Amino acid sequence: MIKVKVPATSANLGSGFDTLGIALDFYNIFSFEEIDEGLEINGCDNDYANENNLVYISMLETFKKIGYGAKGIKIDLNTDIPIARGLGSSAACILGGVIGANEIAKASLSKEEILEIATKIEGHPDNIAPALFGGLVASVTEDENIYYNKINIASGIKFVALVPDFTLSTSEAREVLPSNINYKDSIYNVGRVSLLLSALSNGRFDLLKVSLMDKLHEPYRKKLIHKGDEIINKSYELGALGVYISGAGPTIMVIIEDDDMDFAVRIKNHLNSISCNWDVKELDLNLSGACVENGIKK
Numbered sequence: 149m150i151k152v153k154v155p156a157t158s159a160n161l162g163s164g165f166d167t168l169g170i171a172l173d174f175y176n177i178f179s180f181e182e183i184d185e186g187l188e189i190n191g192c193d194n195d196y197a198n199e200n201n202l203v204y205i206s207m208l209e210t211f212k213k214i215g216y217g218a219k220g221i222k223i224d225l226n227t228d229i230p231i232a233r234g235l236g237s238s239a240a241c242i243l244g245g246v247i248g249a250n251e252i253a254k255a256s257l258s259k260e261e262i263l264e265i266a267t268k269i270e271g272h273p274d275n276i277a278p279a280l281f282g283g284l285v286a287s288v289t290e291d292e293n294i295y296y297n298k299i300n301i302a303s304g305i306k307f308v309a310l311v312p313d314f315t316l317s318t319s320e321a322r323e324v325l326p327s328n329i330n331y332k333d334s335i336y337n338v339g340r341v342s343l344l345l346s347a348l349s350n351g352r353f354d355l356l357k358v359s360l361m362d363k364l365h366e367p368y369r370k371k372l373i374h375k376g377d378e379i380i381n382k383s384y385e386l387g388a389l390g391v392y393i394s395g396a397g398p399t400i401m402v403i404i405e406d407d408d409m410d411f412a413v414r415i416k417n418h419l420n421s422i423s424c425n426w427d428v429k430e431l432d433l434n435l436s437g438a439c440v441e442n443g444i445k446k
């Protein structure tokens with residue numbers, strides 16, 4: 149039995165739309181076994197326990213790439229990352245499948261090759277890269293090549309995910325985006341994402357609020373998050389250093405000082421007073437990325 153543990157991720161970070169992502173310390177754990185025949189998937193709704201399962205599809209893509217013919221596959225899922233909430237659940241399932249297939253086949257795909265296969269399946273690297281490498285990762289694609297870099301975050305902050313009980317698919321959240329943006333709005337984001345990276349790496353957390361501001365996606369997506377604007381404003385009122393929509397939403401990610409012990413309680417009290425149920429998760433970064441049981445595979 150092979151076990152693969154993949155962290156949740158939070159992409160975009162406001163002005164870093166489609167480019168930045170962080171890995172967080174909660175996980176999906178996938179267990180894999182080659183069996184004599186067929187496909188057995190446990191730990192999910194029956195609707196997902198079939199050949200269309202994303203973990204299984206990702207395994208098949210990987211087997212194809214490395215030329216391995218598995219007899220049958222058994223997958224056990226132990227998933228903490230909620231689906232369609234902007235916390236990288238599909239990236240985690242894809243990476244779990246790719247890494248699991250690499251292990252089953254006793255192949256030796258490098259992390260770069262794993263990144264490439266997983267990104268092809270997902271369509272973009274901004275969740276895959278941090279889930280694989282851990283920490284804060286910037287990634288872009290150019291001529292079908294993926295370029296990425298891990299960026300150190302200074303100590304002193306932690307994250308609070310406000311996760312609603314409603315879902316939002318990435319495709320739905322991309323449909324509301326305009327097909328063109330104006331020159332001024334691009335400059336607005338370029339400046340802020342530059343400031344954001346320097347603020348995170350050298351600990352100028354006072355700059356987070358302004359540097360997380362975005363004109364490329366959040367203004368359009370906020371409308372899809374019930375009371376989104378109100379919750380963002382309230383988080384700042386209650387002491388947040390920075391707030392952004394996690395990935396395509398609807399989760400709202402709050403950055404706070406790491407010695408702020410009761411922000412989670414303060415915001416939960418507020419969230420309880422409005423409609424919808426919101427789960428409040430206090431999180432640290434995951435710095436090492438996806439790993440196979442018995443140690444992190446390099």
Ligand code: HSE
Nearest residue numbers: 159166274318395396
């Ligand atoms: N960067 C992507 C988006 C992440 O915001 O649409 C979602 O998978």
